[in-house]
Structure formats: structure tokens, C-alpha cells
Amino acid sequence: MPRPIEALVHVPALAHNLQRARALAPDARVWAVVKANAYGHGIERAYDGLRGADGFALLDLAEAERLRTLGWRGPILLLEGVFEPRDLELCSRLDLWHAVHCNEQIDWLAAHKTQRPHRVFLKMNSGMNRLGFTPTALRGAWARLDALPQVDEISLITHFSDADGPRGIAHQIAAFETATQDLPGERCLSNSAALLRHGVKNDWVRAGILLYGSAPDFPEHGIEHWELRPTMTLRSRIIATQTLAAGDTVGYGSSFTAPGPMRVGIVACGYADGYPRLCPTGTPALVDGRRTRTIGRVSMDMLEVDLTELPDAGIGSEVTLWGRGPGGSVLPIDEVARAAGTIGYELMCAVAPRVTMRGAED
Ligand SMILES: *Cc1c(COP(=O)(O)O)cnc(C)c1O
Numbered sequence: 001m002p003r004p005i006e007a008l009v010h011v012p013a014l015a016h017n018l019q020r021a022r023a024l025a026p027d028a029r030v031w032a033v034v035k036a037n038a039y040g041h042g043i044e045r046a047y048d049g050l051r052g053a054d055g056f057a058l059l060d061l062a063e064a065e066r067l068r069t070l071g072w073r074g075p076i077l078l079l080e081g082v083f084e085p086r087d088l089e090l091c092s093r094l095d096l097w098h099a100v101h102c103n104e105q106i107d108w109l110a111a112h113k114t115q116r117p118h119r120v121f122l123k124m125n126s127g128m129n130r131l132g133f134t135p136t137a138l139r140g141a142w143a144r145l146d147a148l149p150q151v152d153e154i155s156l157i158t159h160f161s162d163a164d165g166p167r168g169i170a171h172q173i174a175a176f177e178t179a180t181q182d183l184p185g186e187r188c189l190s191n192s193a194a195l196l197r198h199g200v201k202n203d204w205v206r207a208g209i210l211l212y213g214s215a216p217d218f219p220e221h222g223i224e225h226w227e228l229r230p231t232m233t234l235r236s237r238i239i240a241t242q243t244l245a246a247g248d249t250v251g252y253g254s255s256f257t258a259p260g261p262m263r264v265g266i267v268a269c270g271y272a273d274g275y276p277r278l279c280p281t282g283t284p285a286l287v288d289g290r291r292t293r294t295i296g297r298v299s300m301d302m303l304e305v306d307l308t309e310l311p312d313a314g315i316g317s318e319v320t321l322w323g324r325g326p327g328g329s330v331l332p333i334d335e336v337a338r339a340a341g342t343i344g345y346e347l348m349c350a351v352a353p354r355v356t357m358r359g360a361e362d
Pocket of ligand 1: 033035079159190192206207210
């Protein structure tokens with residue numbers, strides 16, 4: 001028998017979360033952002049739940065190819081554009097739309113031989129300072145693209161640095177609007193947090209993390225607040241139990257000392273499965289759907305949970321590390337991420353290849 005750990009992808013929950021994005025932006029078109037193998041869910045599985053989107057946005061040309069192989073004929077957008085000139089051949093062949101964020105990408109387009117002009121998303125740097133043209137360089141880039149026979153429609157795109165936090169997005173919106181006011185073309189500004197918190201819609205929205213049942217502004221808001229459903233469950237089982245007396249310690253480094261008599265369950269899940277080693281004693285977990293806490297250090301293949309208040313739990317009991325447990329129980333991935341000092345995005349992207357992942361129809 002394989003180790004009892006597995007990951008489930010809840011296909012109807014993906015579809016539900018996509019509907020939430022639609023409800024928030026009824027007049028916009030929705031990009032389902034499926035970069036990083038659909039935030040770790042697997043493009044193929046995610047596609048089952050997200051095919052109602054207007055398009056798919058991602059970074060990797062191989063992932064774009066997989067979507068076309070799955071039969072998707074609608075828009076696909078490369079959020080970072082192409083990485084070298086010959087990528088443009090694949091864009092022509094697969095009809096991929098692509099961001100253009102630097103002059104080199106325009107040079108490559110100008111030298112590209114194609115029968116089919118490309119739809120491009122000209123990226124403005126409105127303050128994030130990663131990709132895109134500065135407000136002063138934007139107009140020149142737009143004019144260059146507009147003059148190219150290789151280019152069909154030009155849309156305008158920018159990305160927010162603080163849509164989930166106190167600084168907000170007003171300064172970036174102002175920079176974008178000033179720089180683009182008399183340029184034609186569709187606009188695409190929002191990520192999940194800008195849509196949820198600020199209601200920014202435009203022609204296109206880019207829904208990422210909200211599709212995957214994690215709140216971009218946790219702990220200020222959780223998924224219940226945004227009416228999102230968890231799309232990934234990481235679960236395993238208890239493979240041993242220990243009874244401790246006061247003063248006994250648990251795991252590497254003896255970081256946890258029992259204050260009194262305790263029962264401990266050993267779970268087949270460790271950092272080699274993608275569970276964060278930085279999760280301290282007290283990180284929430286569900287055993288048979290009931291909430292408890294981890295104790296001691298996470299090791300490569302195992303971690304420990306407190307069973308003192310769960311006398312019925314034992315070898316074989318189901319442990320939910322995040323996601324959905326038995327009896328309608330839920331442990332949002334955001335709570336575990338927070339305990340580890342990170343965000344839901346990182347946990348869902350980091351589930352290890354040795355964990356079997358499969359789609360679930362509930
Ligand atoms: C990843 C990404 C998104 C999606 O962000 P979420 O916070 O997951 O909604 C949107 N736009 C760009 C450019 C991205 O790279």
C-alpha cells in the first residue's frame with residue numbers, strides 16, 4: 001500500500017469560485033490565471049473546473065500548449081510575454097496572446113515572420129517596478145507596436161503591488177489613467193485582491209488565488225467572507241500513536257515537552273510532501289474532522305498531532321492538513337500558511353510530486 005497521503009482537487013469548487021469572480025464583475029471578461037500548473041492544482045484538473053472562463057492566463061509556453069491539447073480554443077495570454085524570439089513562432093502557431101513589457105520584445109516582434117498578426121497586451125509599470133514600460137515610455141512603445149504589421153489589437157495591462165493591503169491601489173490607478181487616457185484598447189488591471197476588495201473591473205479581470213479558495217487578504221478576511229470554497233485538500237492518516245508523561249518530548253530537537261499526560265498521533269505527512277517545516281507547535285489540523293493542533297517539529301515524512309482531547313482517534317484516523325475534512329469540516333489553507341509565516345499561494349504550489357493528486361467530483 002502506498003503512503004496514505006493524497007491531495008484532492010475539488011473540481012466543482014473551482015467552478016463555484018469562478019462564478020464568484022463572474023458575479024463580482026458581470027460585465028468584464030474573466031481570465032482564469034493558471035500559471036504554476038494552476039497554482040499547483042494541475043492544469044488538466046483545473047481545466048475541468050475552469051473551462052467556463054473567457055480565457056486562461058499563464059507564463060509557461062509548455063502550459064499553454066497543454067491547454068490547446070486539452071481542446072481549449074479560446075484566448076490564452078502569456079503574462080510575461082515571450083522569453084526569446086523563437087517563442088513567437090509558437091504564439092503564431094497556437095494563437096497565443098502575449099504581454100509586451102520591454103523594448104526587446106518589440107524588436108523581436110518586428111523581426112518575426114508571421115501570416116497572423118498577434119494580439120498583444122502592452123504592460124505599463126504603474127509602480128510595482130517589476131515588468132512594464134514607465135508612464136513616459138508607454139506612448140512610444142504603443143506607437144511602435146501600432147506601426148507593426150505583426151501586431152493586431154493592442155490592449156493595456158498593469159499589475160497592482162498592494163491590492164491586498166493598506167497602501168491600496170489608488171496611486172497606481174491614477175498613474176495608469178494619466179498615462180493611457182487617450183490610448184485606445186481594452187484594459188486589464190485587476191488581480192483577485194483588486195476585484196474582491198476594490199471592485200476594479202475594466203474589460204478583463206485576472207482571477208488567480210480566489211479561484212483556488214484562498215483569501216488574498218487573510219487574516220483580515222477569510223474565504224467564508226468572500227464566499228469562496230476550498231479547492232485543494234491535503235489529507236493523510238495516523239500511522240502510530242504515543243502516550244506521553246509529563247516531561248516527555250516529541251520529535252527532532254525535542255522542541256515540544258509534554259506538560260502532563262498526553263496522547264499523540266503520528267501522521268504520514270512531512271516537509272518532503274510539501275507541508276511547511278516552519279509550521280510550529282499549535283498549527284491547526286483536523287483529525288476525523290475535529291480540530292486539533294500539531295506538536296513538535298515537522299520532519300521529512302511525519303508530523304505529530306495532539307490527540308489528548310480525541311480519545312476515539314487512533315491508527316487509520318483521517319488527518320486533514322488543509323482543505324475539506326469529513327462531515328463538512330473545513331480547514332482553510334490560509335490558516336496553515338499563516339502559522340508557517342507564508343501565504344496560501346506558496347503552500348498550494350509546493351505540494352510535492354510524490355503526493356498523488358486527483359480530481360474529486362465534490
Ligand atoms: C499571478 C498574477 C495574477 C493573479 O494574481 P492573484 O493574486 O492570484 O489573483 C494577476 N496578474 C498577474 C500579472 C499575475 O502575475
